[in-house]
Amino acid sequence: MTAKELKNRSVNYRKKILQYIVGANAGHTGGSLSCIDILNVLYNHVLNVSPANFSSPDRDRYIQSKGHTVEALYVVLSDKGFFPEQDLETLCRYQSNYIGHPTKKVNGVEQNTGALGHGLPMAVGNALAAKMDDRDFRVFTLLGDGELPEGSNWEAFLTGSHYKLDNLCAILDYNKLQISGTTAEVCNTEPIDAKLESFGWSVKHVDGHDIEALISTFDALPFEAGKPSFIIAHTVKGKGVSYMEHHVKWHHGVPNEQQYQQALEELDSVTI
Amino acid sequence: MEAVAENKTISGKANLEVFSSTLQELAAVDRNIVVVTSDSRGSGKLVPFGQRFPKQLVEIGIAEQNLVGVAAGLASAGKKAFAVSPACFLTARALEQIKNDVAYSDNPVKLIGISAGVSYGALGSTHHSLHDFAVLRAINNITIVAPADNYETAAAIKLAAAAGKPVYLRFGKKQMPDLPQESDQSFRFGKGRIIRDGDDVAFIATGETVYPALQAARKLEAENNIHAAVISMHTIKPLDYDLLALAAKKCRTIITVEEHSVYGGLGEACASFLLQNGIMKPFKITGIPDEYTVTGSQNEIFHHYGISEKGLADTALELMRKITGEL
Ligand SMILES: [Mg+2]
Numbered sequence: 364m365t366a367k368e369l370k371n372r373s374v375n376y377r378k379k380i381l382q383y384i385v386g387a388n389a390g391h392t393g394g395s396l397s398c399i400d401i402l403n404v405l406y407n408h409v410l411n412v413s414p415a416n417f418s419s420p421d422r423d424r425y426i427q428s429k430g431h432t433v434e435a436l437y438v439v440l441s442d443k444g445f446f447p448e449q450d451l452e453t454l455c456r457y458q459s460n461y462i463g464h465p466t467k468k469v470n471g472v473e474q475n476t477g478a479l480g481h482g483l484p485m486a487v488g489n490a491l492a493a494k495m496d497d498r499d500f501r502v503f504t505l506l507g508d509g510e511l512p513e514g515s516n517w518e519a520f521l522t523g524s525h526y527k528l529d530n531l532c533a534i535l536d537y538n539k540l541q542i543s544g545t546t547a548e549v550c551n552t553e554p555i556d557a558k559l560e561s562f563g564w565s566v567k568h569v570d571g572h573d574i575e576a577l578i579s580t581f582d583a584l585p586f587e588a589g590k591p592s593f594i595i596a597h598t599v600k601g602k603g604v605s606y607m608e609h610h611v612k613w614h615h616g617v618p619n620e621q622q623y624q625q626a627l628e629e630l631d632s633v634t635i
Numbered sequence: 636m637e638a639v640a641e642n643k644t645i646s647g648k649a650n651l652e653v654f655s656s657t658l659q660e661l662a663a664v665d666r667n668i669v670v671v672t673s674d675s676r677g678s679g680k681l682v683p684f685g686q687r688f689p690k691q692l693v694e695i696g697i698a699e700q701n702l703v704g705v706a707a708g709l710a711s712a713g714k715k716a717f718a719v720s721p722a723c724f725l726t727a728r729a730l731e732q733i734k735n736d737v738a739y740s741d742n743p744v745k746l747i748g749i750s751a752g753v754s755y756g757a758l759g760s761t762h763h764s765l766h767d768f769a770v771l772r773a774i775n776n777i778t779i780v781a782p783a784d785n786y787e788t789a790a791a792i793k794l795a796a797a798a799g800k801p802v803y804l805r806f807g808k809k810q811m812p813d814l815p816q817e818s819d820q821s822f823r824f825g826k827g828r829i830i831r832d833g834d835d836v837a838f839i840a841t842g843e844t845v846y847p848a849l850q851a852a853r854k855l856e857a858e859n860n861i862h863a864a865v866i867s868m869h870t871i872k873p874l875d876y877d878l879l880a881l882a883a884k885k886c887r888t889i890i891t892v893e894e895h896s897v898y899g900g901l902g903e904a905c906a907s908f909l910l911q912n913g914i915m916k917p918f919k920i921t922g923i924p925d926e927y928t929v930t931g932s933q934n935e936i937f938h939h940y941g942i943s944e945k946g947l948a949d950t951a952l953e954l955m956r957k958i959t960g961e962l
Contacts, residue, residue, distance in 0.1 A: 467740065485707050515701055
């Protein structure tokens, strides 16, 4: 898929994220909009995973540690053909499988996440299994910046480098906001790159909304042989909708009808 | 204070050692058997395993949350992952990983809680696991097993290895004799074993408390002409309701025995079933009471709380008196 096609998809994905969040009157809007370009490039350019090979032991694995931005994942998975898009009309409804965090009841989802700090250790386990079995699949996990203080992440950072898991890539959706404010105010994790490097990971920064930059960054994996890779993707919470960008109140804010229409107009006017 | 002599008649191995040798047997023919440890190779008797199968052992270091999360990832990628750590840490420090990464995500990890209960008696409450049945019982999709003897341990490890579902096994480091059994009963999760038949008292015991229950039953027979049944209720969940109902209907009194808090474990699981099914008999839960646990060896702690030949026989006599009105 060309970069232009991917950019068109990103616009479309943003509109669908808003459509289903508005339909459900629930969802993690800001974070879904901040991570969607990453998911777009992962699923349409990087990952060897599709409905056809999802039960193959050789498929690539993607575990979404920041489970709450599940709307972004659902929209991409439905676009990839894992389930009919109309299923998303049941989002968060009684007895729907499409709940507010990923579960394996939804085709294409690898692990049930939602509690924070859980994706990376499971990704480490997947990557270790690949090494043990001499399989070539790669493992990706997406972390939120708000979940970085979870101790289990730092335990897993140690294990990832100890076992030289260069088939493992963790991506940080670094929108610098979490529910109570900025990450710098809540729990300053900087300098993230120096910390990760000292933990034995190979680190790159990227603009998490620049499709070409994301492509070239993922194409460079592994950044160093014998080391797991860490991508600090600088993003904007609420990206693509002017009144949401950089505003923490859109962490799980749902737009009203007028706001929704304005968002669609803004997204429709994007020139690619 | 009265000194408590270790029982000299025990002639088995520690269940922990049986765990290690059984796992080696399995690993020799199945390279998907993987042990994941948190610097617990020594205490888990897994040093020989690591020497024989270095590529099938993943050392995590002392990081139990990560231990369980990594084991879940290994299991989801096809490994038969045995996550081994002292029960006290495994089921408290890593509880959220057990709940989400193993049980909720349905990754068939075999969680092995070693040195369980008060096995680390004198090390104090940090090292005791008297909560594990209670917390795990409230989590959906996990089988909870406390093997009593070497036979049950070996069988449980083999079943756990083959299980496509999450399992928690816990055992101690005390030498255990192989228990007799009433008839040829194959070991299955969720099916208790009848160790001894009787119709006056039903001792429903689990793990390393089954043996003192058997000793008490023999004493009651010899000294009081009281016929006590002993059941090894190795599986705490799913509980063998059929056997429990059978024993409760047949016997005049019921005593549960566990190396666990009297809250939330085997005893309350039995009480809940019996009450809801209208089976009312004199009933006593024996275990560790809700207090700062007394210090001492496992054996001394057992004696202190009446989990012993004499203590359990006395409890039985007390319950029988309620029925007969005799002294
Ligand atoms: Mg954030």
